[in-house]
Amino acid sequence: MKEFDVIERFFAQQSHQRKDVLLGIGDDCAVTSVPEGQNLATTTDTLIAGVHFPHDTPAEAIAHKALAVNLSDLAAMGAEPAWFSLALSLPEVDENWLEGFSRSLFDLSQYYSIQLIGGDTVQGPLSITVTAQGFIPQDQALRRSGASPGDLLYVTGNLGDAGAGLDISKGELSVSENCETYLVNRLNYPAPRLLAGTALRRIASSCIDISDGLAKDVMHILKQSDCGAKIFVEKLPLSIALKEAVDIEEAYRYALSSGDDYELLFTVSEEQKGNLDIALANANINATCIGQLNGVKQKLELRLNDEAYSLQRSGFEHFN
Ligand code: ADP
Numbered sequence: 001m002k003e004f005d006v007i008e009r010f011f012a013q014q015s016h017q018r019k020d021v022l023l024g025i026g027d028d029c030a031v032t033s034v035p036e037g038q039n040l041a042t043t044t045d046t047l048i049a050g051v052h053f054p055h056d057t058p059a060e061a062i063a064h065k066a067l068a069v070n071l072s073d074l075a076a077m078g079a080e081p082a083w084f085s086l087a088l089s090l091p092e093v094d095e096n097w098l099e100g101f102s103r104s105l106f107d108l109s110q111y112y113s114i115q116l117i118g119g120d121t122v123q124g125p126l127s128i129t130v131t132a133q134g135f136i137p138q139d140q141a142l143r144r145s146g147a148s149p150g151d152l153l154y155v156t157g158n159l160g161d162a163g164a165g166l167d168i169s170k171g172e173l174s175v176s177e178n179c180e181t182y183l184v185n186r187l188n189y190p191a192p193r194l195l196a197g198t199a200l201r202r203i204a205s206s207c208i209d210i211s212d213g214l215a216k217d218v219m220h221i222l223k224q225s226d227c228g229a230k231i232f233v234e235k236l237p238l239s240i241a242l243k244e245a246v247d248i249e250e251a252y253r254y255a256l257s258s259g260d261d262y263e264l265l266f267t268v269s270e271e272q273k274g275n276l277d278i279a280l281a282n283a284n285i286n287a288t289c290i291g292q293l294n295g296v297k298q299k300l301e302l303r304l305n306d307e308a309y310s311l312q313r314s315g316f317e318h319f320n
């Protein structure tokens with residue numbers, strides 16, 4: 001099967017067609033139109049076999065994750081997904097693999113009405129690069145730089161599941177079958193928080209998605225907003241499965257330091273808290289207040305039940 005046949009059979013024939021795609025797959029470029037009054041947000045992420053996912057990860061999970069991590073970046077900006085392109089490097093043309101990959105890719109893309117409009121297909125080590133684009137109403141992008149001392153720090157969903165899922169898939173953690181299924185799914189099938197992202201427009205003062213771990217990613221907000229923060233470790237939202245799988249200290253460690261959760265971390269001023277509560281309730285979004293920002297510039301303080309808490313034992317090297 002040649003490059004062109006792969007594109008034609010697995011990628012060109014997708015059911016979802018957006019009106020703003022004037023020209024999709026098949027020409028030298030895709031041509032699209034951005035609605036008036038909207039800004040265009042663009043993001044790219046690459047996943048490489050053996051680096052970003054274990055070699056034995058199912059094709060369905062790889063496709064889901066490759067698109068989901070980009071959707072998560074759009075969510076973190078408050079953008080609404082529109083289009084994506086796919087640069088695929090494949091060691092060989094394995095039709096079974098491509099079948100699972102493309103089915104899963106289009107399941108997720110149709111769910112979020114994001115259309116595949118082009119890409120590139122080459123032979124080489126397995127690697128997937130997705131570039132995704134979305135719309136944000138003029139000047140409403142949720143940046144990392146807007147937080148102020150006093151703002152409350154929130155996170156959507158639960159933290160730490162994906163980190164435990166990774167240790168399970170590496171054979172370094174063994175848990176009950178139910179917990180294993182849940183935690184490994186949280187690693188392989190992250191749910192991008194797009195609804196939360198758009199609900200937070202004009203309410204959150206800053207926002208980021210958690211890809212590298214809470215303690216590391218919060219530092220991006222602290223640096224770009226020139227603030228400090230206190231996080232109350234006992235408030236970290238943990239899933240039932242994670243609490244059942246490991247002891248509480250270990251669960252906190254996963255929640256603080258492991259990546260791949262793709263939840264949103266955001267700040268809200270005290271004045272906006274009422275609007276936040278309404279927006280979260282209206283959209284049925286779970287978010288937990290885990291701390292507060294302060295003026296101690298670019299310093300993160302962790303507290304557990306009113307005592308200083310440190311991550312020393314964790315093999316956690318990113319954070320200082
Ligand atoms: P060119 O030689 O002009 O780069 P290609 O032969 O690489 O064109 O691609 C032909 C068409 O197929 C283009 O519209 C391109 O965007 C699209 N395409 C190539 N690979 C993929 C892919 N993996 N997914 C979606 N579209 C693709």
Ligand code: MG
Binds near residue numbers: 119120121
């Ligand atoms: Mg090309």
